[in-house]
Amino acid sequence: MDMKLEVVILPVSDVDRAKDFYAGRLGWRLDADFPIEDGYRIVQVTPPGSACSVIFGEGLTGQQAGTLxxxxxxxxxxxxxxxxxxxxxxxxxxxxxxxxxxxxxxxxxxxxxxxxxxxxxxxxxxxxxxxxxxxxxxxxxxxxxxxx
Missing domain, CATH: 3.10.180.10 (2,3-Dihydroxybiphenyl 1,2-Dioxygenase, domain 1)
Structure with missing residues (x-):
């Protein structure tokens, strides 16, 4: 059975700043920005040519920002x-x-x-x-x- 890495969760301290960096400055494709509820937001970006996306947001990981x-x-x-x-x-x-x-x-x-x-x-x-x-x-x- 194939097992493909499709998403990496990135710990960030400021979701909008990270979105601006990855989607704005780097030009990675913005796939989603879902503000589900207070304290739970999902932003997904994909590097050019990649089959694996990066997700960051609020309420997604217990890792400290900047530790990946x-x-x-x-x-x-x-x-x-x-x-x-x-x-x-x-x-x-x-x-x-x-x-x-x-x-x-x-x-x-x-x-x-x-x-x-x-x-x-x-x-x-x-x-x-x-x-x-x-x-x-x-x-x-x-x-x-x-x-x-």
Missing amino acids: HGLQLTVTDIVKAQEELASCGVEVSGPFRDETGAFHHAGDARRVPGAHPERASYGTFAAFEDPDGNAWFLQEVTERAPGR
Whole structure:
């Protein structure tokens, strides 16, 4: 049976500020904004080209705002993705790679500045945060691993 990740719940402190950041500044598709009742509101946005959406709002999670770290967006050109985010006023760190040559460590430990030397698929990253401090990574994937 297929199991597809379709929604990630993002803890935010100010729903309207998050909506402005994701749907306004970043231009992610605004799928829904349902103010169900006092203290319960659902906002859903979807990154361009993604099958997985992000939901935030009120009464959705017990997580503290800004505590979700390690969300990842896959891009085919890390430099172009950084330029697009920067043009929206988003500060992006990178590109960088991990000194192990594999996935990245938590935070900025063991980062090596610059793209992977051979621009190997899956080897180059960049990072940014939303206004609450939820941390996102970009990973450059130019050729998918077999079976993906």
